[in-house]
Amino acid sequence: PVNRTRPADIENLRLAVRTFDDGLAATLAERFVADGTWQVPTLIRVRTQELCDDPAFADDPDLRFMGDATVRAWKAAARKFAAFPPEARETFRAVYRRQLELTKLFDDAGVPMLAGSDCSGAAWVVPGASLHHEFDELARAGLAPLRVLQMATLRAAEFLDATDTMGTVEPGKRADLVLLDADPVESVDHLHRIAGVVRAGRHYGKADLDALKARVAARA
Incomplete structure (x- = not known):
């Protein structure tokens, strides 16, 4: 505007x-x-x-x-x-x-x-x-919370024609995960409650994520 x-x-x-x-x-x-x-x-x-x-x-x-x-x-x-x-x-x-x-x-x-x-x-x-x-x-x-969750995960994989490697949590798929400490299907608010991240098979706990964000903020 x-x-x-x-x-x-x-x-x-x-x-x-x-x-x-x-x-x-x-x-x-x-x-x-x-x-x-x-x-x-x-x-x-x-x-x-x-x-x-x-x-x-x-x-x-x-x-x-x-x-x-x-x-x-x-x-x-x-x-x-x-x-x-x-x-x-x-x-x-x-x-x-x-x-x-x-x-x-x-x-x-x-x-x-x-x-x-x-x-x-x-x-x-x-x-x-x-x-x-x-x-x-x-x-x-x-x-609905489930719909929002799917729009950020499964639907994205479908759009990219990549459901064989991502979009759901299954054996053999990429280990890129966001771990939450509450059920995202119950409330969209729970999508913000990140307890950790798994990227390429490596786990980053909350302390790791906070340290990463602090480094980004320091360089801004």
């Missing part, structure tokens, strides 16, 4: 919100299913665009992994966004709500979807951490 500064641009967004049609969206979803067209909602990317001045972004502790120049640029974008008149910012929020609705509609229709964050160059989108934010946004859209 910081690049959509003309009144005509904002009016186009209002028109898109006002004329959104569930029936037409369902027809599109049916076409996607029939054609095998995959979708990656990247809701966290949309959220950082449409709610750029949300204080939670500037207070995110994961900003320590980004360089100072990058954080300054992101804060400058947020200040520019905050200068939009209230009615324009409400339009942006309405657009985001429609994106959530569309994601749920696609999921209900069986559109194949993946979890992703489109982090390259995006304000407030921290690589790695943003995928966890995406999990939360998918839950906000109404997707």
Whole structure:
């Protein structure tokens, strides 16, 4: 939105919100299913665009992994966004709500979807951490925890045509695992409770992961 500064641009967004049609969206979803067209909602990317001045972004502790120049640029974008008149910012929020609705509609229709964050160059989108934010946004859209888990694992392997080596935990498949201390099928929140990682057969406990993150933050 910081690049959509003309009144005509904002009016186009209002028109898109006002004329959104569930029936037409369902027809599109049916076409996607029939054609095998995959979708990656990247809701966290949309959220950082449409709610750029949300204080939670500037207070995110994961900003320590980004360089100072990058954080300054992101804060400058947020200040520019905050200068939009209230009615324009409400339009942006309405657009985001429609994106959530569309994601749920696609999921209900069986559109194949993946979890992703489109982090390259995006304000407030921290690589790695943003995928966890995406999990939360998918839950906000109404997707079931199992569906979110599959979008980050099994479905990704299916899209890559790599289910013979990844996507599920089975003998003979790659030993690349994220270990959790709670059941992710019960709640999307449990996807954040990482107890360890196995990468190429090597185990990294929580202390190892904390040390790795500390080194990354020190170099930022």
